[in-house]
Amino acid sequence: MISSDPVILGIVASTLGAIFYTSQQQHVFWQKLYQYIPVMVMCYFLPSLFNAFGLIDTSNSQLASIASRYIMPVCLCLLIISVDVHSLLQLGPKLIILFLIGAVGIVVGGPLTLMLFAYFVPETLPWNGADAVWKGMATLAGNWVGGTANQLAMKEVFQVGDNIFSIMITVNVVFSALWMSFLLFCANHSAKIDVWLQADTHQIEKLQQSACHLKTSTKKVPSLNDYMSIFAVGFGVMGLGHGVADFLAPFFSHHYPALARLSFTSEFFWIVIVVSLVSFGLSFTKVRQLEAVGASKTSSLMLYFLIAIMGLQMDVTSIADFPIYFLIGAIWLLFHAILVVIVGCMMRAPVAYMAIASQCNLGGAASSPVVAIAFHKSFAPVAVLLSVFGYCVATYMAWLCGELLKAVTP
Template sequence: MDEQVAPTALITSDAVTFGILAAILGLLFWTRSLGGKWAKFYGVVPIILLCYLIPSLLTSFNVITSDTNLWQVAKDYFLPAALILLTLSIDMKAVIGLGPKALIMFFTATIGIVIGGPIAVAIVGSFSPETVGGEGADAAWRGLATVAGSWIGGGANQTAMLEVYGYNIENYAAMVAVDIVVANIWMAFLLYGAGNPEPIDRWLKADSSAITRLQTKMADYSASIERVSKTEDFMVMVALTFAGVGLSHLVALIIGPAIASIPGMEESVLTSGFFWVVVVATTYGLALSFTRARSLEGAGASKIGTVFIFLLVTIIGTKMDIFSVAERPLLFLVGIIWMLVHTILLFAVAKMIRAPFFFIAVGSKANVGGAASAPVLAAAFHPALAPVGVLLAVLGYALGTYGAILCAEMMRMVVGG
């Protein structure tokens, strides 16, 4: 019996494929900018879902090939660059200036995600071990580590966990679906609450007068950092960013093999070169935030970092099997339980410290939604509060790598991986 030969894709050139992916991104963001019916469409269908879905469908129907060198370029260059650009803009003084309740709720949200993962895995694993099981690269906990990366930080952290833990990228579509569907259901509840927060604040016995003062403060902050970008700004940005990318790879080349040579450490995540690329890039970006380099945010550092993130997303999409979503429907139950743990913890702590609903909502979305949706949710309370979402979301990018690794290792222990 003759072996079946896989059909050849219509387009196999890396350069042409990259051009198509860039064109898809441009078309999606252009249509979103048109408003009207498009705004309603993207309100229902998140743009990031389409950035995954369209390239996945193109490879599934053999229009473009998944066998390219683009992923290597994306993970080695785009990802660490995005981490640096998204973390160098942290204004720690401004973050601390938000007050203790804002930071308490942000860190509560982070803890809820870190502990929610292993709790959800343990509950679902008690009656459906096959859902959270798997061996090697197919182990579910490895895929769920990417959800942890997304829900604590954002797309860069999610991609970092995909590579650090070596999850089978063909099964990744199911994890993306869990991430996006569950996160957007929660977003809908938060937006509903943002439209009428007073009853919730009364139940929490919260004093929301601080939010009014914060509106004025953040409006002033937002105006203070914006400026007209110059060529010199972009050249300095490129120099600092890719010097950091190079440093990250240099450290990884030294530390990874050194730890691997230690007896008993051969299977540790600490031996992964890419783990050190991610950690060093994040730490480097944080270090820059304490220097004058932080002013590059006013020239668009995080915007360029976001461009890298979406290029990453489309390239990942070319390697995803979209039809794998239907194979493990109970993964959505893992995501729902996970989010419930996060939610219950948030409201319990808010009730204890009498934090306004605004801090619950923005603290949560700074983790779960990141820079894409935290400002949107903050602006739903008041447009001047959008920078609060940005500030906390950037802090989420910084913590995402470390928190996701902690969550992943706890999930590994739960399933005995």
Template sequence: MQDPASTTALITSDVVVFGLLASVLGLVFWTSSRTDGFWKSLYTYVPALLLCYLIPSIFNSIGLIDGDASGLYPMARDYLLPAALVLLTLSIDFQSIRRMGPKAIVMFLAGTAGVMFGAVFAFGLFEVISPQTVSGDTWRGMTTIAGSWIGGSANQAAMKEVFDVSNDLFGQFVAVDILVGTTWTAVLLFLASRAEAFDRWTGADTSSIDDMKRRIEAYQAQHARIPTLNDLMIIIGIGFGATGLAHAIGDPLASWISQVAPGLARYSLTSGFFWVVIIATTIGLLLSFTRARELEGVGASRVGSVGIYILVATIGMHMDIGALFERPLLFALGFCWISVHALIMLAIAKWIRAPLFFMAVGSQANIGGAASAPVVASAFHPNLAPVGVLMAVLGYALGTYCAYITGLMLQAMAG
């Protein structure tokens, strides 16, 4: 972070900047909730998440604020991101996931494998046909997409820190992530209206989906309730308590590893933040086996998502709009990557005779995460939206680990 006194930005106070960013997020969410008129038309084509990145980056590019002189991003990274990882993973219901049957799990894991293999394939292909596209630190930027496409924004931000991705490079890959990911979501929504034809092609049995609808209705009626102040304070206590524990263990552990095995820096194992992310995710997974999982009924994941969107806005205020258009071939790299994912999903669905619902939601739970997986699920039936959330939360758990492994593979390919 540069010296705040040296900045030429119009607004230099972090308190004022934070208020501005919070207002932007509130405006984006309010306008995206409109059900008719201009705003509905706008958000049909422009994802709300993109504006959460884009508007702060415009403020930064025109000199209204200066991301490099602000301490907001380090605050969001160190405090909000680990807490969000805990709150987004503690709600995983492994029993419900198991009851969805093996085909649902296979399709979700096929989506994860498709993202990992697609990254390696696309990088290798472009090394041959366009070496300059994947030169330098491009592999680092690809790790952030791997984090997003397996988990979500929290995992994406975690990979940015673990692999030390520059702000300009991160901004370029955010644009790739959103354009390519949104295009794939549109394809899945198109296919949803043709589910019967697809299921005839694969020979799928859809009776398990009807049973799932009934069980979801019963679960919602039993657990959903209006959160009290007591509930919210417990959620905050768990999230930030786990964050403190992750920092208390992660930072000394990284320091010790750097002393006894400095060569492990190549695998980011000497990074304190790497261990903070791993420990926070693991704490969330362990809590999912306890009664803490019931906090999802009063909005634990929604509280976690608030932290993620604040983090997104603070990342956006470091981005330079001009950098988004400097490397257009990165979009071709992204479409190649998602095409490999799509082909793997189609092949596995045909092989195991999986319904289109499992393929579409399994894919979107990876690519789009909790923000859009319920949208794709509800395109089949409104009661199935929670299935998208459930599988997307599983993606949050896998995102940190699998994106890290993908990053190591890309790093090896890049030499």
């Protein structure tokens, strides 16, 4: 098994190059393949096969940390600086409503799922002790509404055992990956789905037209100086985010530890907050003109590396180890999805709204922009804002879910 990070990174880069090369071929095989499996999904799933077949060992790899802490903030910055704030505000409240509905689907869907298993197969699950199934599900609720910090907070709140906690981490990784792949597939067919749903896409079209106008009206051939400016802004804002996070996270952890429930003690939380706010402010300045010289293309390059590195963490073969818990996760996720789709159809919301709202719940700030960009790059700031909001409310909602899970436990 290959465990060297430089070698793994080289394999990832070669894989991405092969995917993009074959996606441009005119042969009927490649045309059909990428018609049903979009490039973004291929970039995610193909690296996961290296892990599944034992070709690569990422247990001690630092690539995932580098991707989430360095590549993702730079990518976010370059996407946000070109956003049209006015058009963004015209999207209306549907996204927020769907996000909250998705969170409710997780909080309520967990207890309903547990009730089904308690009624039909009560003997297959542990109900008491530190490794009780309801305790593990409470931690998963924290991750699915917010993120890893919220999941860790629930572990401490409910005194969850390490065995059930590790199982739920695996369930989260697998289903978050599978669900994101499904949403990316939907993005590739969003126009047909919106027509079938008779969705109102008026506001999305306005946002897309605004973004396209900025890209085409001032587009020019980028120079070396332009690329240097892009990297200076992206990595400069990333560095600022880390600097502030290195100060604020320990400060709140030492002086206000109770605010851990709001993720104030998480460095990643502050990195996302600072990068988003600074980039948002820069979008009102001349820095926004970097979009005309390839800021979004540079961010897309980083984004695909981020997607591939995330794919390396997924091991689909782990489903066979704990099938009952993965079945719980599947049914629980189904409750969430059905509720989001029903409310979305009632509001005639586009599939982009449903997908982004759902991924902001299940994936958080690290992956929600990936799904958002699959529909349109202008959605990335919205996805980040919703994900950050999820971090703030996730601990409370997960605690409520945990109490409901405990109440329905036989």
